Amino acid sequence: MNSVRRAGIVGIGSALPEKVLNNEYFESIVDTSDEWIVTRTGIKERRVAVDGECASQLAARAAEQALNNAGISAEELDLIICATISGDMPFPATASIVQEKIGAKKAAAFDLSAGCSGFVYALTTANSFVCSGTYNKVLVVGVDLLSKVTDYTDRTTCILFGDGAGAVIVAPTDGSHGILSTVLGSDGAGAELLKIEAGGSRMPITVEAIETRQHCIKMAGSEVFKFAVRIMGDASLQALEKCGLTPEDVDIFIPHQANIRIIESAARRLNLPPEKIFVNVQKYGNTSAASIPIAMSEAMQEGRLKPGDVVVMVGFGAGLTWAASVVKWGISANNGNSV
Numbered sequence: 001m002n003s004v005r006r007a008g009i010v011g012i013g014s015a016l017p018e019k020v021l022n023n024e025y026f027e028s029i030v031d032t033s034d035e036w037i038v039t040r041t042g043i044k045e046r047r048v049a050v051d052g053e054c055a056s057q058l059a060a061r062a063a064e065q066a067l068n069n070a071g072i073s074a075e076e077l078d079l080i081i082c083a084t085i086s087g088d089m090p091f092p093a094t095a096s097i098v099q100e101k102i103g104a105k106k107a108a109a110f111d112l113s114a115g116c117s118g119f120v121y122a123l124t125t126a127n128s129f130v131c132s133g134t135y136n137k138v139l140v141v142g143v144d145l146l147s148k149v150t151d152y153t154d155r156t157t158c159i160l161f162g163d164g165a166g167a168v169i170v171a172p173t174d175g176s177h178g179i180l181s182t183v184l185g186s187d188g189a190g191a192e193l194l195k196i197e198a199g200g201s202r203m204p205i206t207v208e209a210i211e212t213r214q215h216c217i218k219m220a221g222s223e224v225f226k227f228a229v230r231i232m233g234d235a236s237l238q239a240l241e242k243c244g245l246t247p248e249d250v251d252i253f254i255p256h257q258a259n260i261r262i263i264e265s266a267a268r269r270l271n272l273p274p275e276k277i278f279v280n281v282q283k284y285g286n287t288s289a290a291s292i293p294i295a296m297s298e299a300m301q302e303g304r305l306k307p308g309d310v311v312v313m314v315g316f317g318a319g320l321t322w323a324a325s326v327v328k329w330g331i332s333a334n335n336g337n338s339v
């Protein structure tokens with residue numbers, strides 16, 4: 001019989017493309033301004049992949065960093081979960097391609113689609129596998145290259161997104177640190193608010209679909225904004241309550257990096273002071289499923305996320321979905337062989 005045990009994050013890494021697009025670039029391609037983008041979103045620049053750069057490459061780089069930080073080898077992995085909505089191909093799973101790239105010979109592998117909530121969904125799934133005793137070492141990757149599916153003639157979406165990957169290793173812990181609670185949710189009534197319509201079974205790709213840019217992201221921005229403002233606070237409070245903590249116990253809040261106004265309103269709801277909120281949306285834009293692990297990795301590198309800290313992460317996205325988790329942090333940048 002498998003017994004319930006605690007799982008935690010024992011390694012973390014991230015990877016970003018080199019190419020930077022700043023707001024001035026967008027002034028040159030659509031009717032927008034640096035001032036509008038900064039005041040409405042907080043974004044100043046974002047990283048985008050070049051031709052030929054794909055999800056599995058960034059994912060593998062982030063994964064190798066996470067393995068290094070955990071001090072374990074790829075051969076030890078039992079499972080790879082890749083949270084993505086912009087994988088290398090519709091199928092096979094990007095997780096399987098990552099498996100081959102990093103040499104995780106004995107790992108099972110699958111992708112998970114929950115939009116920008118995908119990383120916390122995948123973390124929750126990994127937590128369940130480890131706590132149940134089914135697996136010991138799970139690689140969770142959040143990776144998205146939304147620049148590849150962005151309509152660069154649509155000013156309401158093209159300024160928002162950037163590319164990147166973040167990865168963690170989830171494994172059993174001695175109980176002094178680990179994943180304390182998770183909350184997942186979905187409201188399919190909002191499915192049409194944020195979508196790529198063409199390329200699935202409902203609307204296969206046709207010349208007409210491409211001409212009308214149905215193969216790119218379409219979003220009802222202000223509806224998603226209102227949902228995000230409500231759900232980020234609600235989900236964080238639920239996750240805290242589930243593990244018997246309150247906002248006063250939080251050392252650092254690492255929300256999905258979509259829009260500074262959404263982040264600030266969630267932080268106000270939790271009554272958190274600015275020094276407890278991690279923000280890097282100004283540098284990377286919205287990297288979808290990658291945003292939370294990239295932010296956690298950076299927070300740890302900067303010494304803002306330390307062993308013993310209580311961290312709340314929360315995301316929202318296509319579905320519409322939401323996901324939050326409270327984690328007692330247990331690692332540092334020089335944990336394994338250093339990141």
Ligand code: UT7
Nearest residue numbers: 031032033036040116155156159221222224225258259317
């Ligand atoms: O991770 C999940 C993915 N989703 C999101 O993160 C998006 C959540 N939504 C948002 O972040 C915000 O809704 C946006 C940043 C997308 C838009 O901000 P907003 O304050 O909700 O603006 P709005 O959509 O209400 O538009 C206000 C005005 C409109 O003009 P009119 O109709 O008032 O004349 C837009 O056409 O701003 C206009 N606008 C722009 N103007 C300059 C929209 N995009 C731009 C732009 N530059 N890039």
